[in-house]
Amino acid sequence: MNQLFKIFITCIALYICIKQINIHELPYKINQISIQYVIPIFISIFFHLYFLSKRWFNLNTLINVSQKKSQIFKATFYGYALNQVLPTSIGGDGYRFFVIKKFKNSINKSIHSVFLDRVFGLYFLMVLVLLSSIFLIKINLIFFIITFTIFFILIGSFSINKYRVLKKLKWLSFFDQINFDLNQIIFSKSSKIVIHYSLISKFFNILIFLFVLLLLNIPISWQILMMVPCILLFGYLPISFAGWGLREGVTVLLFSYISIDFTTSFLISFIFGFLQLIFGVSIFIFYLLNDFKK
16 A cells, blocks of 8 residues: 555656646757766766765664675665665665674664664755755745754654653654664764765765756756755655655756756756666666576
């Protein structure tokens, strides 16, 4: 049912976006693509994932999870590929859980490892969104309020079992442990390396988007730089298939305030997602063939 809901949201969001664009302009805009930027995009995706694997490895070290660096690297890349090719946003996390469990970690610790990495990355992105959303107040107050609301829902969800009514629900202690570990990591001296890797990985993630702009011969402005974290955030929300539809809708909405037409905005987001899909499929095939040879 959950997957059907995601597919439904994706289809509706894409349909609304496509209704707003001029289909006849697409062939002309595609012909204007500067193909030389495709390689830098793929390189940026690689380094984005590489530093994500470094962050996850160091987070695991801080919470005493048994692991092997080469397996963490593979799990990060293969997990990314699964998230791109499967109709679910947790397929890759399932594989990452399997890898951690393989090193004789408990089920709870394995889930904890994957979930903590996800939450840490999301928190870091939310900080960037909050910094950039100051600009959004001037553009769209409603959008700013929605972004701010998402942030406080995410923050509050990990302190949920502090409410007396919910304390009896033992399974909520998992969220309390995540909240405790986040506070311990963020305010400890050991957090610097994890924060550095988060910052670098997010830099490459934003760089992917900027290269897509150059691919379409669109000049990069400071307004666009302020909008990219918000676009990435809505693309990460687990209510659509791999961010499709939702990401396009937010891109079209935000870019309309800086005089970028709907067709171009849609194409930017579509190419951003499509090239990541191609990279993910390539990784999937590579590991599939590699495992088959063994």
